[in-house]
Amino acid sequence: MVDGALGGLVKWLRFCGFDTSSGKFRASDLQGLPLSEPGVILVTSQAGFRKLKRPDILVIETASPEGQLAEVIHRLGLSWQQLAPLSRCVRCNEALRQVGREQLAGRLPDHVLHNQADFFECPRCRRLYWPGSHIQTIMDRLRAAVSGRGVESGVLPAVNNVL
Ligand SMILES: [Zn+2]
Structure with a gap:
């Protein structure tokens, strides 16, 4: 669960494959109460x-979303093997499912259908994802975060329909 003020971090955690929800939380509401599940x-x-x-409860100190991801990964002691990058819809948090190219006629431009081999769909919003040119940038940033090198600059690449 991520504080609603950290929207960029929510996206990054979903890129990493973590089941991530956001909401409004106050320390006074959680005093003595367990979180929803172990x-x-x-x-x-x-x-x-x-x-x-x-x-x-992890109180992070970094300002940028990429730095926050690095901090979360570092402080929770996570490793690359524990991530499932690009397995969730960044908007809905749903696990993506693979769909065959033949099911996508009319839903994507022909050049995309012909140039890509793998397509994934969110079962909730039906947004389509495929490994496009942005994927290398995202994966490099995830690796940097996991390795502890941090992410020097930049904002989250646009990934509306193109992973
Ligand atoms: Zn979705």
């Missing part, structure tokens, strides 16, 4: 959560 971590930048001193 294994759930709340990520927030609100300093007020620090006083709760809970292992299931």
Whole structure:
């Protein structure tokens, strides 16, 4: 679960394949209360959560979404093997399913259909994804975050329909 103020981080975590939801949270609401399920971590930048001193609440300090991703990965001790990059819809959080090219006639431009081999669809919003030119940039940034080198600059690439 990610604090709603950290929208960029939500997208990055979904790129990594993490089941990620966002919402509004206040430290006073969670005092003494468990998060919804075991294994759930709340990520927030609100300093007020620090006083709760809970292992299931991560108060991050980095400003940029890419830096926040690096911080989350580093502080939770995650490794590359624990990620499933590009397996979720960045908008809905749904797991993507692979669809055959033959099912997509009329839904994508011909040059895309002919030049790409793999297509994925969100079962909820039906947004289509395929490994386009942005994928290398995203993967490089994920690797940088996981390796601890951080991500130097830039904003999240536009990925509306093109992963
Ligand atoms: Zn979707």
